[in-house]
Amino acid sequence: MTVAAPARFTGRTALLTAAASGIGAATAHRLAAEGASVMVTDVDAEGARRVAEEVRAGGGRARDRRLDVTSPGEWAAAVAEAGSWTGRLDVLHLNAGRNLPAAAHELDDTGWHDQLRLSLDSVFYGVRAAVPLLRTAGGAVVITSSVHAVIGFKGFPAYAAAKGGIDALVRQLAVEYAGQIRFNSVLPGAVVTALWAEAPDEYKAQTAARTPAGRLGVPEDIAAAVAFLASEDAAFVTGQNLLVDGGRSISSQE
Template structure:
């Protein structure tokens, strides 16, 4: 991406999770292109390294780090890494998630708990670890939720519960840390990432038909929304759940 555009994040440091692919990767590129120093993290350390190296090759400033968001200790170390790199944290993008499908009567305890741990517990761990640095910087947190938090899709009760928990949590945190840290969530609709690679073509076609803008989202569509919410352009926006779904959530199911 060209570095000629606006530089809303010059002098800012951003930590992103699950940034080795998809929405997180696109957001890392977007924030770096707008001037941020970006700590690219993922449980996939090699993937995180690749993204950081690509940003560096394009003239941006990035480091990478292995971070399993479900590990409390790894969160402590990641925040320490930011402190010793730039000394401040301005943007935290909590993006990790994947589906553990299965109707409620079929889902075992392990799948339910794994889903909540990956999508919701991890948000609590990340926020708890980063609040001291973020509040010093008057920072912003953006959490990736999902359209599943606001409409029911058969077969995803644990995912819906975890993402719905994020939506409630951003309101709570926005009030709790008002005047120090802004908290918002993006709720993507169907976005063409690895999560969709193995989706049957007929289901993909049906999803597009039910999406008013007539296409799947691109990771860059979500990155643009994350960048807005993380930037000073959104300084009057906190505690919000922004649907970025091509209108999927406001169209009929016909």
């Protein structure tokens, strides 16, 4: 039996960051397919433009703009544009992050601060800029965390600290803005995107074998979870960290 995709975001506006590729792009397509007007943003302006064009080609409503999430000034301008475009902001997907592997004793100050700035400071900047519009709409924020927030891997101290910070921040914000804005995070496991471009096939196969689902994730797996958390289906869900990792985090390491 074919089940029609629900249109949970008709009349709603979503702003997505780091949406020129991977998980962000898949989420833009998913929300647009369910009726949202999507503002596709990325530091890669050309990539954001391409994704917005693809959404429009598929019959969706999209606009694009450059947004470097580490810039509070660019945040203010992007949120203002989203507001003037449709008059509202219902969904914010904060998705930027990068993992530059290095053991703690090999990580210099710049490496540490750059990762925290991109993955965690950016969340604070985005929330601060968007709260007024989200409050008015009774909106929802979904932040892309990582399985690294809950299990240890060698070589990712700054990335794990940033993602763990996101998960704690979500609980704080959910209480702070209770009854006005819902905040949740999604914790992907291994998802095949540009982040995995240079991973050897052998490592990918090993990771899939350690994943109870028996495969690596695809961006659409995460987009589906973001759409759920952003939708009214999750009206009673706030302050949560949802693992979407094919069971990787609950399996033994062997």
